[in-house]
Amino acid sequence: MSDHPLYEDLSTRRLTWLRFKRHKLALMSGGFLIFIYLIAIFCEFFAPYEPNWRNPKAIFAPPQEFHFFEANGNFQFRPFVYGYTLRINPETWVREYTEDTSQKHPIYFFSKGQKYQFWNLFTARHHFITTAKGQYLHIFGTDKLGRDIFSRIVYGARISLSLGLIGVVLTLVLGVLIGGLAGYLGGRTDNLIQRLIEVLQSIPTLPLWMALSAAVPVHWSPLGVYFSIIVILSFIQWTGLARVVRGRFLALREEDFVIAARLLGASQLRIITRHLLPSFMSHIITTATLAIPGMILAETALSFLGVGLRAPVVSWGVLLQQAQNFQVIVLTPWLLIPGIFVILVVIAFNLLGDGLRDAADPYGGHQL
Amino acid sequence: MSTSTILSIRNLSISFKNEISEQLAVNNINLDMKRSQTTAIVGESGSGKSVTAYAMMQLIQPPGKITSGEIIFSPAQQDSFDILQLNDNSPALYDLRGGLMSMIFQEPMTALSPVHTIGNQIMEAILTHQAIPKQAAFDLAAAMLERVGIQNSRERMHQYPFEFSGGMRQRVMIAMALVCQPQILICDEPTTALDVTIQAEILALLKELKATIDISVLFITHDLAVVAQIADQVIVMNQGRILETGSVRQILNDPIHPYSQGLIAAVPGMKRQPRLDAISNDSTRHNYGVHPLIAIKGDREVALPMPLIPAEYQL
Amino acid sequence: MTTRNLLEVTNLSVKFPLLKRGLLSKQVGEFTAVDQVSFEVQRGSVLGIVGESGSGKTTLVRAILRAIEPSSGSVLFQGNDGAVDLCQLTHKQLMPLRTQMQMIFQDPFASLNPRMKVADIIAEPLVIHHPEQHLQHRQQVIKMLERVGLEADSLHRFPHAFSGGQRQRIGIARALILNPSLVICDEAVSALDVSVQAQVLNLLADLQEEMNLTYIFVAHDLNVVHHFCERALVMYRGAVVESGPVDQIFTSPQHDYTKLLLSAIPSLDPDIKLAPLDRNSLDLG
Structure with missing residues (x-):
């Protein structure tokens, strides 16, 4: 025992890591994702x-x-x-x-x-x-x-994977901001935001995405289309996260340690930055991790339907567009290989998110 | 009243593992429960008292693990057997849980399912263990509710747990635990979450039931005053060890172990005193607990280091 | 207001709106959690507030500190710069006064931020109110730690490394580091084991003497209140049903509810049997 630190002395971060390490699948998924993101970053070299x-x-x-x-x-x-x-x-x-x-x-x-x-x-x-x-x-x-499918998958990884990441960051900003506002201000603002979220969530997503993407001018540059797709996807996805953040905000506001800070005379800004945000950071990271595959799948779906990214831009969705007819599956099944990558990445993100979620709660389960 | 032993625990150890270390929650304990009596295990948090009770119903879940020992159960009109030898999912284990032995918990709200009516939950307990028609089970359940002091029981059978107050919920739990006529009732801090007036009512109910039903009770609590009111035999636990056993009068009026003495002195009494005698943590942890010897005199047992053992005791 | 009284509470009420959930929620009534409560607290004394769950005692003390907004009434506080009515101040005006009144919470697991180290938790009041003296904070924190009986090496550990009693000491250190005059203990020892409870009660008594503190001590355990307090209020359904010196309350209770409470306390002596009064035969108002 003497050469070990006391279990109770571990910081939350270290404890989270120890717990996360026990999830072999999540650990492997994390490794796989790092590997595939490295390939995406250096795609010119790998292709x-x-x-x-x-x-x-x-x-x-x-x-x-x-x-x-x-x-x-x-x-x-x-x-x-x-x-x-x-x-x-x-x-x-x-x-x-x-x-x-x-x-x-x-x-x-x-x-x-x-x-x-x-x-x-x-x-x-x-x-x-x-x-x-x-x-x-x-x-x-x-x-x-x-054209070489392998090279196109590697280049497509850069577009598809970065789109997921940037989209989630945008979703996070929107979700945390709006959800935090609703949870923090409460009352009428909260009510209004809640209803707006309900309306947005009740619209069938695919037609809405298609309508919005169809509105993107054809003459825009590939980069412009890329960013407008990100904005369109985030525009729908933030609602789920905003709800989570609002709920956490409301729950945490009533926690004793937050009330204690208020009674110490801490300013609202201090309470939010020192007490509230750190307390649900892990929660947000987990939610974000689980939201990335949704983004990637949405982009794939849009591009597959021909309303997302368009050639000459190469994304996994664009690649799968070629696999739209039955003939492909029979005669040239290798055109479906990009789909395997989509599946692998989505599974990896989900496993990683699950592992993070289980690991992030530092006080669940070590008390008798 | 027979004083034979209904349950005896021998050399029981239970350990809990976390990411970097393993801790003994229960450290090689021996105890006997006398038939038809109320045995109280008293101890503070982390003493291992609840874990011991959970082990009796094979309810220890990972990361907890029973590392050694046996729990011999001798029900009336049956052969005795070692509970720890029963397999998971074996019919004998299901017979034991809720049949021969049942348990009431500190927080009845979490022990009752919020989505089923009280009646359904009690009837389910009956029908799991007895092959009787549904109507008979309903009548039995309603009678049991009446028995624990719930009026209009037939109407209240159709209500959900949230429609009951805390004290009433605990009565429902007691009804559910007793409806299959178990031989052992384990009470895990059943009054801790209740207000003092409600606690008094529940204690009175338990005592009244005990006087009319032939049942052996294991009562787990940290509250010595509750022990004084309800127990026949008392076991003092600390840090996973049994420090002292004896009758309720012996322990409360004449405690031998310094920890028991400290525990009693720490209770704020009805008379005003300037300071309470607090036990220091170091003394309980190191001086008495590390390698205690068990000294015995009559039905009293005490675990103490050599120099502190009273002369009239035998090792 | 006489200067002997640190706090004078007059007709304080807290009402919560009962809302009907709908597309836009609307108020359909109100629930009175604290009903016209008046009392005073002498400087340097300990006032106990007893009552069962739902009696409104926690709401009352939180309303005094304006953690919950009172609906009506006044709370006169004899601050360092004269008497002020806490109910009339804006939250901004309250800020400087917060150094003079502090709270110790019931649950030592929930009242400390699990992601902050002990040093930061105890120093937080200093950082908020005296950021310019940040060089002395460390010294002050170490001194305070010693005062509440914790080792100096606790500074860099997280709250979950401590037992319940030790955490409560951390909470006490945080509440006392600004040298307040009024300290509200909201069930401060209820969640602790009996031996630890005794230690913390002794510590609170010592600190009161050293720092000349005034306590409002909220508890549901009558024995603890009897032991620790000089005067007490008995609350039932939001209202004070009886008040006076504790000895008087315990030896000759006037109100039926107080009698019921006292009759329900189990004795440590196995030969004194518990004989609670029958709730239905009493006039509980």
Whole structure:
């Protein structure tokens, strides 16, 4: 015992971490999300190609397989892929690609490939994964224009994931501000805000989103559309958070330690910043974490329906737009791969949020 | 009145684990409950008194864990058995909980379901343990409510817990606990949350019931005055250990253990005194508790370090 | 107002509106939690307020400190700069007076902010009222800690590292650090174990002597009030039914409700059986 700190001496933050660590799934989800956000930040480096670069030799090409053994059985330490041979089925007119064992495309890591502009800051050529000039690598296959799906997913991650994050920040600001105001002022203001929230929540979201996005002018730049989509999504999503914040505010206002602060003569500002906000910060963080997947899904839905982000912007929703017809699922199922990423990220956020929620309550469950 | 033992606990230890350490909530205790008597466990918060009672009904939940010991239950007209050996979900355990043994809690509002009527909840308790028609169960429940002093019981059967006052809810809990005629009733601080006038009524009810029903009661409380009013045997617990056992008069009028003496002295009495004799925490924690020896004389047991044991006691 | 009295409460009432929930809530009546209460507190004395749950005792003391807005009546407080009616002041005007009147709460787990360290909790009144002397705060906090019987190494620990009694000491330190004249103890020892309760009561008695404090001591435990207070009010359904020196109340109660309360106290002696009066045979008003 002597070399351990006393359990009771742990700060709330440390205690939260200890509790969180017990949630293996939440911990793994957190790790996965950090990994995928890193990829999104450095997407130019991780993607072997520009998202709009076309490989004319591979239209609707299936994913290539990694190999370590050549066709004759020779082992090779550096992995490689085989090029495609294309045959068009004379009966069905379907493109059929088979591996061409005579075309070996070795894979190089951290070496030079296509030129890119990193965050529009500087030009670089180094990629995490690439092939020699003239050869190609399509881990997840290509689409109808011969664009590399893997590269597009990596670039799409930047748009989709950042949209979720920025959207939630905006939702938080709106929710905390309006909900806090309702809970703090109470009375008529509270009543009015409550009714407004009820009205907003009773409108079916999808049609409303569609109507609002349809109102975004077509000639706006991709960046403008991106931000207007964020604003539209946050405009609906803040209501849930505002309710939570209002409820917490009302409950906390009656807590003894808040009344104690009032009786000490603390100003309203001090009570809010020193006593109220820290007390539900963990709650807000958890709610926000659980709200991010909603944002990502909403963007995906809008873009899928064609009223969200539009090409040439690449987001996971835009990518899934190509998977709209039945033919795709039968003939080119790899176009659905972006959907797998959406699912993984949404699950990871939900698991992380669950773990945070359980960990955030430092006084639940250690008393007898 | 027979004085055979209805329940005896041997070498019971229960530990609770948190993120970085493990604590013994109950530390190797032995106790006997006499048949048809009221045994009170008295102790302050953290003494392990409630945990002991929960263990008797196998209600210890993780992070709590029973690390050793046995609880031998000898119901009338049945063979005795070790409660801790019963499997979760075994029929014997369900028979025990609410059947042979039942419990009333400190806060009746949380122990009663807010979405079912009082009548439904009592009838459910009956129908779980007895195969009788619904109408019979209804009559039985109404009679039991009448028995614990709830008037118009047939109408009140259709009401929800929130329509009852705190004292009335505790009466409902008592009715529910007694309706299956258990042999042991565990009362976990049943009057602590009540006002003093209501407490007096509930204590009077419990005493009156005790006088007419043959039942053994385990009464858990921190209030020595309540102990004085209700108990036959008293067990003093502190920090997971039993410090002293004896009859209610022995403990209250002639306590041996310094902790018991301190506990009694700390109660503000009816006569005004300038200062209360407070027990210092260090003395209870370190001087008496670490490696106590058990000294016995007659039916009294006391756990003390060697030099403090009175001469007439045997180790 | 005579200067011997620190506080004079006259006809204080607190009424809560009964609202009907609807699209826009509207008032349908009112509930009188405190009904025309008058009493005075002498400087340096201890006034007990006893009553069962729902008797309005907590609402009364919170209304005195304006944590709840009183509906009518006056609360004359003999402050350092003369007498003022607390009910007539705005919250801004009240601020400087808050240094002279403080409250100790019932629940030592709820009344301390779990996210603040003990040093910050006890220093908070100093930070609010004397921010310019921040260099001396630490010294003052350490002195106060010693005074309430806590170790100096408690400073950097969080409230949940302490037992109930220790937390209550922290609450006392916070209430007393500004050297108030009036301290309201709202069930300050009710949540504590009996041995700890005795320690805290002794501490409160010592501090009263050292710092010349005046206490209003709210409790439901009559024995504690009898032990600790000189005078007492008995409250029932928002109104004072009896008041006077505690010995008089305990030995010759006048009101039926007081008699009922006293008859319900269990004795420590197993041979004195509890014999509560029958509620229905009494005139409780």
